[in-house]
Amino acid sequence: MLVELGIQSVEILGDSMLVLKQIAGEYKCLNPSLAVYLVAARNLLTEFREATWEYIPREENFAANQLAQVASGIQMPEDCVQRIIKIGRKSLPSVLTYLQSGGSLS
Template identity: 40%
Template structure:
């Protein structure tokens, strides 16, 4: 039922936008195949939902229902995460979200080419703090606090830095 309810809400929102051609992607094989007419709807609770969806789609010139497996539905998870992060008042207009798709992971764009390269491994500052209780030269108070918090999760055995675990 939840899948049908989400479908109905989405279709109603699209109708308000005056869109006439619609592709609906869903990760419920049951709902998608029932709406395509490939499977019979036997559950009495679902029959009314199916009828409502089929009534709503009459507003469109063309509608297709496409099955998209859950593990391939990354965009839906990303949008759900974004939606859970913001609060919207009913009186406010919601600004559109502009998205870009990059071939390289986003964290790689945080590293600028002109940054100084120090040839130290990522754990160097943690190692130095665990060994000698020394901070990097230009460390701010916030940097020092963060380094202390990170170092708690590591233990130094001679010259080898280990991450603390239950064992």
């Protein structure tokens, strides 16, 4: 998406020091099934004029941790290739939203 938008600089925030070091070329990827993703990531990075990455522990990145928790609990049927999941946050508890829309508790 960033390439399609013409973005030239990208900052990658990751919670896996191993993956970040592999992308940087400091570590080798010894798992053949993961090496494909490493090659794809490195190829994608060539599309940007500038790319930086920073390690952020998962405990310090609440949004990424929450998304990982949601993703780890999702069951995908074997015949399902793709599933879109909408995640949102309500600004008010549902009862207050109801009251603001003219509802009554009586």
